[in-house]
Amino acid sequence: xxxxxxxxxxxxxxxxxxxxxxxxxxxxxxxxxxxxxxxxxxxxxxxxxxxxxxxxxxxxxxxxxxxxxxxxxxxxxxxxxxxxxxxxxxxxxxxxxxxxxxxxxxxxxxxxxxx
Amino acid sequence: xxxxxxxxxxxxxxxxxxxxxxxxxxxxxxxxxxxxxxxxxxxxxxxxxxxxxxxxxxxxxxxxxxxxxxxxxxxxxxxxxxxxxxxxxxxxxxxxxxxxxxxxxxxxxxxxxxxx
Numbered sequence: 001x002x003x004x005x006x007x008x009x010x011x012x013x014x015x016x017x018x019x020x021x022x023x024x025x026x027x028x029x030x031x032x033x034x035x036x037x038x039x040x041x042x043x044x045x046x047x048x049x050x051x052x053x054x055x056x057x058x059x060x061x062x063x064x065x066x067x068x069x070x071x072x073x074x075x076x077x078x079x080x081x082x083x084x085x086x087x088x089x090x091x092x093x094x095x096x097x098x099x100x101x102x103x104x105x106x107x108x109x110x111x112x113x114x115x
Numbered sequence: 116x117x118x119x120x121x122x123x124x125x126x127x128x129x130x131x132x133x134x135x136x137x138x139x140x141x142x143x144x145x146x147x148x149x150x151x152x153x154x155x156x157x158x159x160x161x162x163x164x165x166x167x168x169x170x171x172x173x174x175x176x177x178x179x180x181x182x183x184x185x186x187x188x189x190x191x192x193x194x195x196x197x198x199x200x201x202x203x204x205x206x207x208x209x210x211x212x213x214x215x216x217x218x219x220x221x222x223x224x225x226x227x228x229x230x231x
Contacts, residue, residue, distance in 0.1 A: 035219060043206060045159075045222035091158060097217055101147065103210075105158045 002027045002094050006106035013082045014114055020067075021077045021109045023092030029053075033095040034068070034075045035103070040088040048090070051075065079111075087113045118142055119211050121223025129231055130201060136194045136226045138209030144189035145211035149220060150182075153206040165192040199230045 003026045013019035025034070036048040051059045051068050058066050063083075067076045079086055092106040118141040126134050138148055146167050151159040163184050164172045171184035181203075183195040192211075196203050206227050210220035 033217065033219075037222075043208075043225045043227075045208065045210070047219050047221070050219055095219075101212060101217075101220075102149070102161060102164065103159075103220060107158050 002029075002032075002096065002104045004092055004094050004104050004106035006090075006092055006109050008109045009107070010110045010112070012112045012114060013079075015082055015084060017082055018078060018080045019082055019111065021079075021090050021092075021111065023075045023077070023106055025073050025075065025092070025094050025104075027073070027094065027096070029096050031097060033097065034066075035093040035095065036064070036066070036075075036077045037091045037093060037105075038086075038088045039091065039108075040085075045091075049077070082113045084113050084115075087111060117213060117221045119145075119209065119221050119223040121209050121226055123226060124224060125227045125229075127229045127231065128199065131198055134196045134199055134228060136196075136207055136209070136228075138192045138194070138211070138223050140190045140211045140221075143211075143213050145192075145213065146189060147212045148186060148192040149210045149212075150184060150192075150194050151208045151210070153208060153225075155206075159208060162194075196228065199228070201230045204228055204230045 005024045032053045034051045038046045038048050049061045063080045065078045089108045091108045093103045120139045122137045148165040150162045162177045165184050165186040167186045173179045186192040208225040210222045
């Protein structure tokens with residue numbers, strides 16, 4: 001079974017600054033997918049970024065980028081130029097390809113962006 | 116695109132009643148939908164995987180007679196909490212997957228269920 005660990009329950013960053021959220025996972029699979037989801041106070045789950053394990057290049061989506069270290073089983077999320085609207089819970093998730101395609105979520109990191 | 120609608124957004128009802136929650140994929144067909152439960156300040160816990168035209172697959176520890184799932188069409192899955200009790204109060208979220216198994220899940224806005 002896969003496990004996903006987010007060791008930072010809460011983080012705070014000032015507006016316009018950069019913050020990195022950490023995520024590690026454990027799996028015996030060689031091919032898989034990793035995701036970061038954002039859950040703002042409205043409670044909707046929003047896909048932020050995805051990474052395919054067989055791709056060495058780190059995924060980037062505007063101000064969001066990841067540092068994917070496959071050997072270390074690490075998948076951190078970097079948010080640049082933080083905005084107040086980035087305040088949310090951030091969940092790291094693992095998915096093994098297959099018919100079930102279940103997501104395994106980490107426990108989440110609550111990010112607060114301050115003025 | 117990839118919009119998932121969940122209804123209702125909030126339900127308050129008396130203990131012993133049954134509550135139905137709907138999850139619809141508005142602009143795509145979803146052969147697979149997922150139902151999650153989330154307690155305050157906790158992560159999402161997968162309850163079951165709903166497959167169109169077949170029985171749902173429940174996670175270990177989830178009572179299938181308590182949480183009835185129906186996925187009668189490619190755009191609609193329903194979760195019915197039968198004879199709900201206060202301990203069933205929670206936030207329930209559905210998600211749907213487009214096409215192949217490698218696509219990310221798209222989530223509904225969730226339903227806050229409060230049983231008095």
